[in-house]
Amino acid sequence: MQILKIEDLQGIKERVALVLQKEKYRAKINFHMGTCGIAAGAKKLNALVLKKMDENGIQDIKVIHSGCAGLCSREPMVTIESPGLPPVKYCDLNEEKIGEIFDRHILNGEIVDSYALAIEDGGEAFPFEKVPKLQDIPFFKHQILWALRNRGLIDTEDIDESIAREAYFGLAKVLTSMTPESVIEDVKTSGLRGRGGAGFPTGLKWEEGRRYSSSPKYVICNGDEGDPGAFMDRSLLESDPHAVLEGMIICGYAIDAHQGYVYVRAEYPLAIQRLNMAIEKARNYGLLGENILGSGFDFDIGIYPGAGAFVCGESTALMYSLEGKRGMPRIKPPRSTEAGLWGQPTVLNNVESFANIPAIIRNGGKWFASIGTKGSKGTKVFALAGMVKNVGLVEVPMGTTLRTIVYDIGGGIHDKREFKAVQIGGPSGACLPAPLLDTEVDFDSLDAAGAMMGSGGLVVMDDSTCMVDTARFFTDFSVDESCGKCVPCRVGMKVMLNILNRIVEGKGETEDIERLERLGHHIKESSHCGLGKTAPNPVLSTIRYFREEYEAHIQEKRCPALVCVDLVQFRVDSEKCKMCGLCKKACPTEAITWEKKTPAAINLEKCIRCRSCIQACKFKAIE
């Protein structure tokens, strides 16, 4: 255990930069081990490389484990650095490929260009034509990495690597040369707005937190990322936990708090594990605890795993949960900055908000405000998922259009399908149709489109998705997760769900659309907390933009996307049938009869309406 002084940070940075040269490593293999990489099989590859090193009697290879590199759909990935060669990122790996890369790249010093995705940043000095540079690949070209600046670059278990990328340099600057007031001033200048979705100006929140003199005060980091389809906070905590810790300590200094808590979803065990390790290492270095960096300032952080409740993402509910109670939001005021955890002044920010703080302090608020739109500054991280080619984590300047994100970064829609909608903001957000793809992502323009920024989940849907069913899905979610405290949300959402269930079962009535709209507006206006105020958004937005689908369900008793099984006939259109037999193979109950050169037919008595044949058919011949 070595307690650091401020001047030691620079020394660590220089030492780590030279480690490959000085310690004469032959290569450094960086396995990208986020939850995504591990599920794709990264651990197996890691074990294989260690075995190969053992077999060949090689010890001079540095193996590190970093977080997700962003392009999750191409996992497992590794980045290999070796003297004399540019750093290369390999993707879509399996055991065979990693074995070949080990033999050719590491042992023989040649780049295996057929498996390489790109030459990493820092490879400019090595002219190599066969593999593109990372910044030339469309997925990466449009991104600006501020909050995610360390993604996939640092060993999450080695605090020195973080320090080499200037972790805790912002803290050092704060402790040596800034007053709490000037820290708050800088954050205000930056124009940073809460990245959890609501967009409250972070600087103002801190100012309020400082104003109340009651002691003790608390800092809470909200990592209860409950939106289905969002994984920004998970990835950030897994790949760069120290940035979040540093942001929290700086906040503590600014508002005069000495204790912080990180509330993380229980569904994210890896994030909790890495955060625990990061806290322990930071404590050992004297970056957390008493007398931080010899400055006399004390601050400590504890982790609190959630217990599975979406509503706990709401700040007052989260604090009740931390107190060991049911997580039910309360009426504001008083705001949490006045009376939060245990009734004491508390500043709560989202993971991504805290991760932005160190860079704002290092580079100044003006730097952060230099990109973005009038009302939304800086960058925003989005989790891009669904029916796009490139699935992953993207960070773009505020004001980027949805079209850029879906088509340039996401690579557009999978094979012969058509774009239908992009869902933004999870159960609080909306489904936006193709004509709105030129909407800029910032808090205000999304609000105007009837959506909201939300925490940053972007799920792309194609023509195989039914919008009524999607609305039903989100309403079901909100009914499930409503805390039950206020009537509009508890009862109103249930009634909306009943109507939607009726529609997808083919029992919809003409007046149902109007009923849903009226009820939705009432719930929005009269609910108590953010969950209820936004829960009708998925229904209202799909009615607004996809009204014809509701009408098809209600009037024609037809589901255009063939998702709502009660409205699908399960009949083969013999004109469209190309007699390929794929549906027969897919059918689990042998309900389909087919022989070569005759169209398939479905025996409805055996059919269990599982839709396997619809998914298997490439010619949309089943209706």
Add this chain to the structure above:
Amino acid sequence: MRWAEPIKKDEWEKIDQVIAKYKGKHGALIPVLKETQDICGYLPKNVQHRIAGGLHLSSSQIYGVVSFYAFFTTVPRGKHIIRVCLGTACYVKGSKQILDNLQRELNVEVGGITRDRKYSLEAVRCLGCCSLAPAIVVDADTHALVDPSEAIRIVRLYE
């Protein structure tokens, strides 16, 4: 089959140790419930009463918290826990069908346990690995890009 049996003596002792560890601490209830559930697999009524007595809280308070959070269960769990992700990305890629298929094949409701007590089937709201949609988790293993008709085969690997 252990989960059908009453709580054993050594389990009671462990539960009491957990209570003693957190007694008098602020916000202890949820960590106590978590650790207790790790010990006996679920939180039946008598265990809830024991915790209430130990932490000087009312039993209704304990039940209020247990029933509020999805993480806690008052029914025994199977030997293997299957969790099907119903996050948005998985949903649009067909996880509903995985769930339907597993319900049919295992003859079990969501939230229930199979008759041989081998499997619990649960639906979860987003595991945060949307790039691998549709995903299911069996015990601690995440299975990515699951074909709905293959799901049962994956599950049967867990004996």
